[in-house]
Amino acid sequence: MxxxxxxxxxxxxxxxxxxxxxxxxxxxxxxxxxxxxxxxxxxxxxxxxxxxxxxxxxxxxxxxxxxxxxxxxxxxxxxxxxxxxxxxxxxxxxxxxxxxxxxxxxxxxxxxxxxxxxxxxxxxxxxxxxxxxxxxxxxxxxxxxxxxxxxxxxxxxxxxxxxxxxxxxxxxxxxxxxxxxxxxxxxxxxxxxxxxxxxxxxxxxLDFQAARWLMDGEVAGQVGNEHPTGVPTNAYPTADGYMNAAPAGQKLYERFCHAIGAADLIDDPDYLDGGQRYRNRDALNARIADILKTRTTADWIETLNAAGVPCGPINSIDQTFADPQVQHLGMARAVEDGGPELKLVAQPITLSGSDPKLWRRxxxxxxxxxxxxxxxxxxxxxxxxxxxxxxx
Missing domain, CATH: 3.40.50.10540 (Crotonobetainyl-coa:carnitine coa-transferase; domain 1)
Incomplete structure (x- = not known):
């Protein structure tokens, strides 16, 4: 080594x-x-x-x-x-x-x-x-x-x-x-x-949740799969399961609305800016969910990625390791000690001059x-x- x-x-x-x-x-x-x-x-x-x-x-x-x-x-x-x-x-x-x-x-x-x-x-x-x-x-x-x-x-x-x-x-x-x-x-x-x-x-x-308390005296609570402050960000139902979408921020939100065929949500006074979307998050999420339920997860991921909107499937662990990007990143690695095949979780750090090996079980x-x-x-x-x- x-x-x-x-x-x-x-x-x-x-x-x-x-x-x-x-x-x-x-x-x-x-x-x-x-x-x-x-x-x-x-x-x-x-x-x-x-x-x-x-x-x-x-x-x-x-x-x-x-x-x-x-x-x-x-x-x-x-x-x-x-x-x-x-x-x-x-x-x-x-x-x-x-x-x-x-x-x-x-x-x-x-x-x-x-x-x-x-x-x-x-x-x-x-x-x-x-x-x-x-x-x-x-x-x-x-x-x-x-x-x-x-x-x-x-x-x-x-x-x-x-x-x-x-x-x-x-x-x-x-x-x-x-x-x-x-x-x-x-x-x-x-x-x-x-x-x-x-x-x-x-x-x-706790990171930014701690900073919200230390700087503003705000005690965060539970919000499920939603982001605590960035609306809309959620796990939404689709025609065949669930997916994550995170179009928080004005430009992403506008792209998202166009991509899902809901451009009217851009100028709706209830959702006009981040503050309004935060205050009316339940109604906005319900509207988005109704739309996303009309197509499959794969369809929406293709559409939203083409629009530059962060999104992705919600994988089980076996699906995670079958994902082509996870495989490309080499996150499952074989131990190279000559023994029976054994794969373990690889290091998540890449150095241009070094390649860590699993050399001993x-x-x-x-x-x-x-x-x-x-x-x-x-x-x-x-x-x-x-x-x-x-x-x-």
Missing amino acids: TDLPLSGIRVLDLTRVRAGPTAVRQFADWGADVIKIEVPDSAGGDGGLGGPRKGPDFQNLHRNKRSMELNLKSDAGRAVLLKLAETADVVVENYRPDVKHRLKIAYEDLSAVNEGLIYVSISGFGQDGPYEKRPGVDQIAQGMGGLMSITGEPGRGPMRVGIPVADLTAGLLAAQGAMMALIQRARTGKGQWVQTSLLQAQTFM AGDKGAETGDILAEAGYETDEIERLRRDGVI
């Missing part, structure tokens, strides 16, 4: 569940040497996800990583981690904040042996504060971070998003923070502690333990002693 931008970076992965592994996957896919440190079965390890190692979730999160077993509750296991930390560039963990201090593997412990170390922590609610010790998972963060209050249809109660958006966003932000710290280390020679949390990530992802727990320890300078008899003692 020497042609990839993170080649030469070594990452120690102490993470579990989803947010942490998502962060580390960004390093693994872009060429870093990632060592996934797992708890031995003899010490109560479960692989870190609760799902099978060969299942889609585990494989998608933990591809391109080497696995070693290490019991960090033992003094000998902690000593091994400190040895590995001496030559690591990044350590990523998502324990509850107190756990790493209890295990004596916190930032201050590991940076003492490597002042250039980037130590990344992801938690539910932050490393300190009134909620410091609370356990946090994605759905809790979606609720506390305001997302569930603006998702779904009015009057139907709060609704979670169909993916773990707080977990995924926290992981991506953690990876971004680590890479910024690596750039700064190139200037200063010193590492630092990078922190984020599910609650921070989810609050950040997640294998057996601890499969590379001996190799990793040998690289760190352990002799064969030392490795066997660690194995006999249940450290690895």
Whole structure:
């Protein structure tokens, strides 16, 4: 992987569940040497996800990583981690904040042996504060971070998003923070502690909805498939299903009205400008729906795209991966390790000088333990002693 931008970076992965592994996957896919440190079965390890190692979730999160077993509750296991930390560039963990201090593997412990170390922590609610010790998972963060209050249809109660958006966003932000710290280390020679949390990530992802509150005191509510402010934007019924159309903005709205044969809507005083359309959104959406129900989704998409109006089908996941543009973008990628065929979700970033590969599927727990320890300078008899003692 020497042609990839993170080649030469070594990452120690102490993470579990989803947010942490998502962060580390960004390093693994872009060429870093990632060592996934797992708890031995003899010490109560479960692989870190609760799902099978060969299942889609585990494989998608933990591809391109080497696995070693290490019991960090033992003094000998902690000593091994400190040895590995001496030559690591990044350590990523998502324990509850107190756990790493209890295990004596916190930032201050590991940076003492490597002042250039980037130590990344992801938690539910932050490393300190009134909620410091609370356990946090994605759905809790979606609720506390305001997302569930603006998702779904009015009057139907709060609704979670169909993916773990707080977990995924926290992981991506953690990876971004680590890479910024690596750039700064190139200037200063010193590492630092990078922190984020599910609650921070989810609050950040409120984006313009948060700004509406902070600047104007406006508390957003649920509007279903409509856009909160850009009218008309909605999922509209067609003759054979549903489609999205987003002709918000005056010029797009006028093009849209001409394309659907409803030019009278342009000069209608109820819909004359964005403010009027917002105030009369229910009536406007009903009128548009009546028109769009007369033709198929494919017909309307062809017509509206020809008019330059944003629109598209509402795909199921299988239809998404069958879409010719998704296939052109290569969003399903085969693992190139010579094993049975396995396709996983590809990176959504394109670099002109690098092409990330899925070069290794997640294998057996601890499969590379001996190799990793040998690289760190352990002799064969030392490795066997660690194995006999249940450290690895």
